[in-house]
Amino acid sequence: MSEHTPRDDAPQAGPSTGPGTPDPAPAPPPGYPVAAPMSPQEEKTWGMASHGIALAATVLSAGTLGFVAALVIYLVVKDRGPFVRAHTANALNVQIIVGIVLLVSFPLMLVLVGFVTYPAACVFxxxxxxxxxxxxxxxxxxxxxxxxKFVR
Known part of the structure; x- marks a missing residue:
């Protein structure tokens, strides 16, 4: 054996060997798989669905559950593509502003203005x-x- 060839059983120099050096941490267990990006047609469909489901929830609940529907859809599909993220964020932003107007409309009902702003927000x-x-x-x-743009 040559003087310059390291032996297989000899300790190798490096940052993780030597006395007092802790063993490297084990690799973490694999997590959930990352969702695959959507096709352009799927992105269009989910973009449309994000507005449609938020609309249906708004109409069926007199404006109160549209935010929840838009938020759930945003959280589920936002990382699947830029187009679907933009449209789900838009649906959520619409619901946030409508929710703010609806909350302000309740006290304004004492002076009758809220009876105009509440339905106007729903129509919007x-x-x-x-x-x-x-x-x-x-x-x-x-x-x-x-x-x-509260959510991007």
């Missing part, structure tokens, strides 16, 4: 979600009017 949600469904089905990127 219906119109914007229908526009969002049409834009998503056409594959168009779109930002809803009068809606700040």
């Amino acid at each position: 949600a219906v119109v914007v979600h229908i526009l969002g469904m049409v834009k998503a089905s056409n594959g168009e990127w779109w930002d809803p009017p009068l809606t700040p």
